Amino acid sequence: MHKDIRFKAFFVWIRHPAFALLLWSVMGLILGTLFAAFADISCFSLMRQAVTAPVSIVVSFASQLLPFLIAAYAVNISGLWLLYTVCSCKLFSFAYTGSLIWVAFGSAGWLVRWLFLFSDIILVPVLCWYCFRRTLGDSSEKKDFRICIGFAVITALINCLFISPFLAKII
DSSP, X not given: OHHHHHHHHHHHHHTSHHHHHHHHHHHHHHHHHHHHXXXXXXXXXXXXXXXXXXXXXXXXXXXXXXXXXXXXXXXXXXXXXXHHHHHHHHHHHHHHHHHHHXXXXXXXXXXXXXXXTHHHHHXXXXXXXXXXXXXXXXXXXXHHHHHHHHHHHHHHHHIIIIIHHHHHHHO
């Protein structure tokens, strides 16, 4: 009887939305890394070009704010599947891009990856934090959203004003 209670408690824990979000997020990271490992050679040359290409501040703001806006929309419509999708897609793209940069730049890949993915390194944990808070049902939704948008705007400004010009100079 004791084992039966333990099994039922584990089954209830698996059905929790936060566990499903964790599962989808880890799957996104693993799939992003695997897809990068089996990527075509042409992807590596594209990564070299992407690092030196300038990005406008408007596009930078849009790319940093869009995951948070979609996540907030998912919370408003009570669509957990959309929240899972946003978080796993962001982690997939983070792992895929990071792995491709690492392979494309060889021994300097660690530095280029830190500089190229600066905004994602800051904002992926913030997005995961926001999504986990929403799946746990905490009541301060607007406050959390404002914190995330503030992080995204500050990170995009730092990236456009300092990090991207520095990366373009060293490459």
